[in-house]
Amino acid sequence: MGFEADLQYEVHFSSEFGTIKYASAVTDGSQYFILLIISDGVITDMAQTKESIVNAASLPMSIIIVGVGPAEFDEMIELDGDEERISSQGRYAERDIVQ
Numbered sequence: 001m002g003f004e005a006d007l008q009y010e011v012h013f014s015s016e017f018g019t020i021k022y023a024s025a026v027t028d029g030s031q032y033f034i035l036l037i038i039s040d041g042v043i044t045d046m047a048q049t050k051e052s053i054v055n056a057a058s059l060p061m062s063i064i065i066v067g068v069g070p071a072e073f074d075e076m077i078e079l080d081g082d083e084e085r086i087s088s089q090g091r092y093a094e095r096d097i098v099q
Contacts, residue, residue: 023059033061040069043076050088053079057086057093064099 023033043049053063065080067073079086081096 020056020059020061023056023061026060029060031060033059035061035063036066037063038066038068039076040067040071042071043079046075046078047088049079050086053086053098054088054091054093057095057097062097062099 020033020035023031026033056063065076067076079098081093081098085096086093086098
């Protein structure tokens with residue numbers, strides 16, 4: 001048994017209290033940040049997750065998503081912008097930050 005991961009919550013939590021907050025304060029290129037998300041479930045709010053990623057794509061950071069367990073991870077693969085850049089509300093991520 002698993003639980004449904006709220007990846008948007010993780011990215012939002014990170015933006016308010018962690019990695020994204022610190023990354024947005026670095027303007028001189030002296031630091032780079034990595035947000036590691038380990039999940040055993042599906043994304044419950046893809047639209048908000050994409051918006052958070054698009055907003056973070058201009059920052060000096062990467063997001064690494066590690067899926068564990070037997071759940072479907074197709075949605076997480078969609079967040080990896082290798083094939084098509086992530087977009088939200090008509091805006092595209094400046095670069096692919098999700099792996």
